[in-house]
Amino acid sequence: MLTMNTSLQRRAILCVLAASFGYSCSAAVVRGLSVSYPALEMMLFRSLVVVLVTLPLLLRQGGLAALRPRAPLGHLARLASGYLGMITAFYGYGHLPLATNTALGFCMPLFLTLLSVPLLGEVVGWRRRAAVLVGLAGVLVMIRPWEAQAALPLWPVTVVLVGVVGWALAMISIRRMGAAGESNVAIVAWFGIGSLLLSAVLVVPYWVTPSWGGLLGMLAIGLITSAAQLLMTEGYRMGETTLVAPFEYGAIVYSTLLGAVLWGEVPDPVGFVGIGIIVTVGLYIWWRESGRLRPV
DSSP: OOOHHHHHHHHHHHHHHHHHHHHHHHHHHHHHHTTTSOHHHHHHHHHHHHHHHHHHHHHHTTGGGGGOOSOHHHHHHHHHHHHHHHHHHHHHHHHSOHHHHHHHHTTHHHHHHHHHHHHHOOOOOHHHHHHHHHHHHHHHHHHOTTSSSOSSOHHHHHHHHHHHHHHHHHHHHHHHHHHTTOOHHHHHHHHHHHHHHHHHHHTGGGOOOOOHHHHHHHHHHHHHHHHHHHHHHHHHHHSOHHHHGGGGGHHHHHHHHHHHHHHOOOOOHHHHHHHHHHHHHHHHHHHHHTTSSOOO
8 A cells, every 4th residue: 555655756746747748738739829829929818817827826825915026126037037938939839849849948957057157156066067068969969050951940949049048047036036035926926917018018019819719729828837837836845856857858758749749740860869868968957956966
């Protein structure tokens, strides 16, 4: 008979796997809608749903008082960097294979490692520095710019990687706000509100009146993403971080399968090698930061 601890750990793993699947499905919907609707419009509806989902949490934690920011500049930095990461990811889903865009997103730990030195004052040993270089080599293997015709279009890849740097900066902003005592609900709510207002302004020149199917699809992006966020949070709440974190990489498997089934996108053998390098390095960096080993 399973002990309660083992049962909780299994439930935590299932939550993270389900969350990764949800994020992959959301990305597939974005990819499907990108031929008809601009990224800004999809982000508008996504942010609207996230704000509506966050409202009950705000009411439970003190209403508007829970929104009182302790680090206003931190919220602005998180909005700017996180919005950059989100809009470039949406752009990438419309211009790159689903698995490729997902794999590039997992380069975030590489940039977070590099940026944590000047911005957080963290000490990064030679092993993690070498891992970052290997991870970036994995990106080059995927792109193969040395070939007469690169395996992937360089401009979309560059845009997505710039956004990945944005996500890394957003993580640093969240760390700083958490250290300043800012609540998780306030961080999520202010980002949702800021993204909603920013998208509402920026989308005006590009607005496309959605069909009922398009509207449902864009609302589904927000609903699926919100559900995935809740599942991911629940997984990390129930399970040990060192156990559940690697299962986020299930998104690579899901996105590869969805891309193959829906659009016939199958990475070539060299592309799979590049993806494998990025995943391996990401897992290694996560392992080094998990506290199992002494810092080097």
